[in-house]
Amino acid sequence: MSRDVSVFDIIGPIMVGPSSSHTAGAVRLGQVARAVLGSQPTEALIELHGSFAQTGKGHGTDRGIVAGLLGLATDDPRLRHSFDLAEQAGLRFTIAAVDLGEDAHPNTARITVSDGRRTVQVVGASVGGGLVEIRQVDGYAVSFGCQYDTLLVVAEDRPGTVSQVTGWLAKRGINIAFLRVERDRRGGEAIMVIETDNPIDPVVLEALEDYPWVRWVRQVPRVEA
Amino acid sequence: MFDSIAQLVEAAETQGLPMHEVVIRAEMANSGKPREHLLGRMARRLEIMRRAAAQGISEPVMSISGISGGNAYRFWQWLEAGHQPLTGPILSRAVARAMAVNEVNAGMGCIVATPTAGSAGILPAVLLTLQEARGFSDADLVNALFTASGVGIVIVRRAHVSGAAGGCQAETGSAACMAAAAAVELLGGTPRQAAHAVAITLKNMLGLVCDPVAGLVEVPCVKRNAAGAAQCFIAVDLALAGVESVIPADEVIDAMAQIGRRMDERFKETALGGLAATPTGRRLAEMVWGNKPK
Numbered sequence: 001m002s003r004d005v006s007v008f009d010i011i012g013p014i015m016v017g018p019s020s021s022h023t024a025g026a027v028r029l030g031q032v033a034r035a036v037l038g039s040q041p042t043e044a045l046i047e048l049h050g051s052f053a054q055t056g057k058g059h060g061t062d063r064g065i066v067a068g069l070l071g072l073a074t075d076d077p078r079l080r081h082s083f084d085l086a087e088q089a090g091l092r093f094t095i096a097a098v099d100l101g102e103d104a105h106p107n108t109a110r111i112t113v114s115d116g117r118r119t120v121q122v123v124g125a126s127v128g129g130g131l132v133e134i135r136q137v138d139g140y141a142v143s144f145g146c147q148y149d150t151l152l153v154v155a156e157d158r159p160g161t162v163s164q165v166t167g168w169l170a171k172r173g174i175n176i177a178f179l180r181v182e183r184d185r186r187g188g189e190a191i192m193v194i195e196t197d198n199p200i201d202p203v204v205l206e207a208l209e210d211y212p213w214v215r216w217v218r219q220v221p222r223v224e225a
Numbered sequence: 226m227f228d229s230i231a232q233l234v235e236a237a238e239t240q241g242l243p244m245h246e247v248v249i250r251a252e253m254a255n256s257g258k259p260r261e262h263l264l265g266r267m268a269r270r271l272e273i274m275r276r277a278a279a280q281g282i283s284e285p286v287m288s289i290s291g292i293s294g295g296n297a298y299r300f301w302q303w304l305e306a307g308h309q310p311l312t313g314p315i316l317s318r319a320v321a322r323a324m325a326v327n328e329v330n331a332g333m334g335c336i337v338a339t340p341t342a343g344s345a346g347i348l349p350a351v352l353l354t355l356q357e358a359r360g361f362s363d364a365d366l367v368n369a370l371f372t373a374s375g376v377g378i379v380i381v382r383r384a385h386v387s388g389a390a391g392g393c394q395a396e397t398g399s400a401a402c403m404a405a406a407a408a409v410e411l412l413g414g415t416p417r418q419a420a421h422a423v424a425i426t427l428k429n430m431l432g433l434v435c436d437p438v439a440g441l442v443e444v445p446c447v448k449r450n451a452a453g454a455a456q457c458f459i460a461v462d463l464a465l466a467g468v469e470s471v472i473p474a475d476e477v478i479d480a481m482a483q484i485g486r487r488m489d490e491r492f493k494e495t496a497l498g499g500l501a502a503t504p505t506g507r508r509l510a511e512m513v514w515g516n517k518p519k
Contacts, residue, residue: 004226007252008266010340010377010386010403011348011370014273017330018289018442020338020345021387021494051389054495055440058290058513060333080289080333106389106493128387128395129340197257 005131006147013130013223015074021107022052022059025126027079028223030068032134032146033111033122035220041069041113042090047098050106052126062095065109069093074130105133132223140182140191148177148195150220151204156213157183157190164211165192168204189215226251226378230420230474233375237416244406244416245368248375267367270337274326274349277336281325288331290513293443297325315358316458323350323450331443340377340386343393343435343442344400346450348373351404351457355411369407376403376423383475384482388435388494391485393449398430398481401453401460402474408461424470424477425460431477432484434492436499439510445500 015024034041046065048056056062060080067082070089078085086093100108105125112121123136127145134144137152144150151169155161162181169176175197183190200219208217226248227233236247252263280286285295301321304310310317323346330336330345339348352366361369377386377399385391386399405422409415414422430453438444470477491498500506 004255005378005381006256007248007263007371007374007378008270010374010381011267011270012337012339014270014335014337015342017333017336017342017345020340020342021389023342024338051494054497055437058437058440058496059442075335077335106490106495107387126387128385128390129381130338131381 004147009129009131009147013074015130016077016079019059020130021126021128022056022061023064024074024130025107025132026061026064026109027068027072027074028130028132028146029109029111029122029124029126030065031071031223032124032132032220033113033120034069034071036120036122036137036152036218037113037115037118038218039115040089040091042092042116043114044069044091044093045112046093046095047110048095049098049100049104049108049110052107052109053097065111066091066093069113108135137191140184142182142191142193143180144193144195146220146223148197149199149222151192151194151196151200152218152220153192153194153208154189154215155192155211157188158213161213162192165194165208168207169194169196169200172201172204174198174200174204226255227375228379228382230376230379230423230478233379234416234420243368244375244410244419245371248371252371264367267370268363271363271366271370273335273337275353277326277329277334278322278349278353280334281328282321286325286328286332286334288328288441288443289333290439290441290443292439292441292509292513293331293447294328296447297321297328300324312455315354316455318357319350319354319454319458320451322353323347323454324447326350327447327450331441331447339373340381340399340403341388341396343388343446344396344450344453347397347400347453347457348404348407350450350454351408355408361411365411369411372410372419373403373407376406380478383478385485390493391481392488392493393433393435394430394481395485396435397449397453398427398433401430401457402426404454404457405460408457409464412461412465414465418464420474421468421470422460422464424472424474425463425468426456427474427477427481428470428472429456429460431481434488434499435494436492436501437494437496438501438506439513440496440501441513444509
């Protein structure tokens with residue numbers, strides 16, 4: 001792990017048991033999928049790989065991911081009743097085992113969520129102690145751990161887009177900790193993953209969404225351990 | 226923050242600061258948050274730890290699955306009845322608290338992952354028991370948690386802390402050596418002695434596999450937390466007496482990482498090997514899951 005780990009990642013999270021990787025980390029993966037969708041999902045396909053598939057049920061991994069999709073925190077005592085809460089909230093979900101190959105971290109989940117208008121897919125791993133590592137968003141290879149506020153911008157891959165986006169952040173006094181651009185092919189679409197030291201205010205998100213070359217913009221809030 | 230225990234020790238020695246102060250300053254620099262904020266957040270964690278430990282010894286806490294629980298309470302009652310434990314008055318109470326926190330965890334109660342939920346009993350047990358035995362203040366314990374997290378950060382950067390990635394050595398092993406550094410500092414040892422305690426603790430726990438019955442954080446996790454507290458105490462006593470680890474802490478951590486990488490998947494939290502694959506382990510899994518543990 002190359003990035004800075006906080007003392008509160010090590011002494012934390014404060015969580016409902018039984019497993020930091022299989023319960024708390026699962027909640028966080030659900031939270032990320034919810035944030036990337038940007039709304040309350042109404043449908044979800046939760047696919048579990050490796051140890052998640054083998055022992056996830058006993059650790060409440062399934063309940064945890066569903067809780068995260070509903071926006072619950074890792075220390076929310078309602079976590080064990082998340083299936084009932086999902087029904088009340090109108091979230092239909094399916095849980096399945098999947099083999100994502102040898103390179104995938106043993107605690108990986110592929111979560112496909114929809115709110116009826118939009119569908120997004122997030123692949124992420126729970127890497128221990130409640131820490132997560134997001135590996136894929138809508139088919140784009142990414143890498144972020146939610147230790148920072150993270151801005152995701154999917155846009156046409158053409159000159160000047162990065163400076164426009166970072167220009168807005170500079171204008172609002174938001175400092176960039178890490179920035180990466182991944183694209184599927186030249187001249188197609190690209191994803192910018194921008195991790196920032198401070199939360200990104202809604203003004204920036206709205207301004208970016210107004211650019212015709214921007215497909216979508218989402219903010220994934222940092223996880224407070 | 227820190228890439229090695231050696232760096233942490235050197236920073237403390239050259240600046241003439243205790244390890245916890247080095248870690249607090251680094252966290253202040255990284256997060257941009259003031260000291261009071263960090264101390265407050267850590268103090269809240271200490272409270273949750275205390276509540277979980279108290280709950281598990283004051284009443285029998287059963288797991289959600291029903292295959293384990295109530296043993297911390299049973300042991301505590303036995304101690305309270307005046308029995309003389311071979312582990313002595315201090316370690317025996319730490320053992321009870323370590324199991325207590327993990328039973329609360331298995332009951333889907335609230336705990337603090339230190340560094341993981343499966344190993345959440347060790348650090349609170351060691352610190353709370355030292356407080357009881359030697360009169361340390363809550364402020365002392367909060368500082369000790371920063372020292373422990375400094376060690377944990379190094380382990381995350383060099384190795385693993387999850388059973389799925391590195392086996393139980395990565396979970397209870399990490400927790401025990403974090404607690405060892407914190408305990409050495411509390412008891413007046415030097416940063417160098419804390420590093421030796423880290424090394425000795427982890428050396429004694431290398432190779433430990435993660436083989437949870439039915440895939441649940443119960444059997445053998447609860448008792449392995451008790452064992453982690455014991456390993457910690459052995460290493461702390463040795464280090465305070467001036468006993469040194471021949472292999473430096475960072476090299477032990479690297480060895481743990483290598484063992485973890487090469488460990489068969491069956492022994493890394495998949496519930497396919499070890500105790501999980503014994504006849505009794507399989508029978509319990511069938512009992513919990515109806516037929517197949519899937």
